[in-house]
Amino acid sequence: MIKIELNRVEGDFGFEATDANGHVAKIDTSAETGGTNFGIRPMQMVLMGLGGCSGIDIVMILKKQRQTVESFAIKIEGEREKGKEPSLWEDIKLVFELKGQIDYDKAYRACELSMEKYCSVAATLRAGNTKINWEVRVN
Structure with missing residues (x-):
C-alpha cells in the first residue's frame, strides 16, 4: 500500500505532500483563487x-x-x-x-x-x- 501524508504549511492552500521515503512536493492553487504560488497546481x-x-x-x-x-x-x-x-x-x-x-x-x-x-x-x-x-x- 502506498502512503502519502499531506500537511497545510503555507497560507490557506499551500500543502506539502510527503511520501514514505521522505520526498516532498509543494502544492498550491493560483493567486487568482487564493493561493500564494507556494507550489505546483x-x-x-x-x-x-x-x-x-x-x-x-x-x-x-x-x-x-x-x-x-x-x-x-x-x-x-x-x-x-x-x-x-x-x-x-x-x-x-x-x-x-x-x-x-x-x-x-x-x-x-x-x-x-x-x-x-x-x-x-x-x-x-x-x-x-x-x-x-x-x-x-x-x-
Missing part, C-alpha cells in the same frame, strides 16, 4: 506524473535494447475541459526529445510501448477519456 502534477512515468518506461526499454541515451526531455502540453466541474484533462500532447546513439525506430517503439501499454498514468488518463497524442524526436 495539483492538475499540473498529473502532467508531471505522466512525463515521469513514461520517461522511466522509455529509458528502461532503450537500455535493454543497448541504446545510448545521452539526454532526454519531454515537453508536455495539456488542455482541460471548459465549463465543467471537475475540469478533467481533455487533450494532452507529449514530445519526446532524445539524443544519443539511438535508432529512431527503437525510440519510437519504446515510446509507443510506454504510452499504449506500460505507463499507468497514461492508462488512468485514457480511462477518463483524455486524448493523448505524442511524437518522438531523436537527435
Whole structure:
C-alpha cells in the first residue's frame, strides 16, 4: 500500500505532500483563487506524473535494447475541459526529445510501448477519456 501524508504549511492552500521515503512536493492553487504560488497546481502534477512515468518506461526499454541515451526531455502540453466541474484533462500532447546513439525506430517503439501499454498514468488518463497524442524526436 502506498502512503502519502499531506500537511497545510503555507497560507490557506499551500500543502506539502510527503511520501514514505521522505520526498516532498509543494502544492498550491493560483493567486487568482487564493493561493500564494507556494507550489505546483495539483492538475499540473498529473502532467508531471505522466512525463515521469513514461520517461522511466522509455529509458528502461532503450537500455535493454543497448541504446545510448545521452539526454532526454519531454515537453508536455495539456488542455482541460471548459465549463465543467471537475475540469478533467481533455487533450494532452507529449514530445519526446532524445539524443544519443539511438535508432529512431527503437525510440519510437519504446515510446509507443510506454504510452499504449506500460505507463499507468497514461492508462488512468485514457480511462477518463483524455486524448493523448505524442511524437518522438531523436537527435
